[in-house]
Amino acid sequence: QSALTQPAAVSGSPGQSITISCTGTSNDVGNYNHVSWYQQHPGKAPKLIIYEGDKRPSGVSNRFSGSKSGNTASLTISGLQAEDEADYYCCSYAGSDTFLLFGGGTKLTVL
């Protein structure tokens, strides 16, 4: 099964809001409430920032929010800060044959 589709790159200025989309199918994003998002800074391990579509782990800033509509999940970062510059990956459960799919990743640049 193909990876989930994300834009390769997005950018925004400090203080602005940006949204990263993650498009799947009715076999994954559209059918399960198990979409997660990860932030990865260069040379570091990924960090979970959103799980089950819209939940934030303890300690993650409320500037990060997640949502879903149909087969597309979205990550919104409000009040952009320089430290938000990183790669972002979505991930979705895809049933008991495929199990888990990642998106191709989106590079966020804070201008």
Added chain:
Amino acid sequence: QLQLQESGPGLVKPSETLSLTCTVSGGSVRSTSYYWGWVRQPPGKGLEWIGSVYYGGGSTFYNPSLKSRITISLDTSKNQFSLKLSSVTAADTAIYYCARDRMRWNFDYWGLGTLVTVSS
């Protein structure tokens, strides 16, 4: 605080078997509340889920594209879990991460990752 640490050879020859171990501290691989998984990332590329293992029932879940080549197992006596990937090629060169899954198909704790290069 839970910590995960990957270990294993950094260089593997083509056609051989890649073997990595993840040592868990601050938690137990025998917990029935978590899966334990492996994720890899080729240099400069995106993340790929490899597979996961669960102590309860000894269940394993594998990426179908890798299923014929992988084995993930638990060593409860050492509080570790391991990955074996057979018949490796240059395409298997990647940073390999071990991680904890709260049985909700998301990974909340990750190891630092270990780079494995496949080359003769």
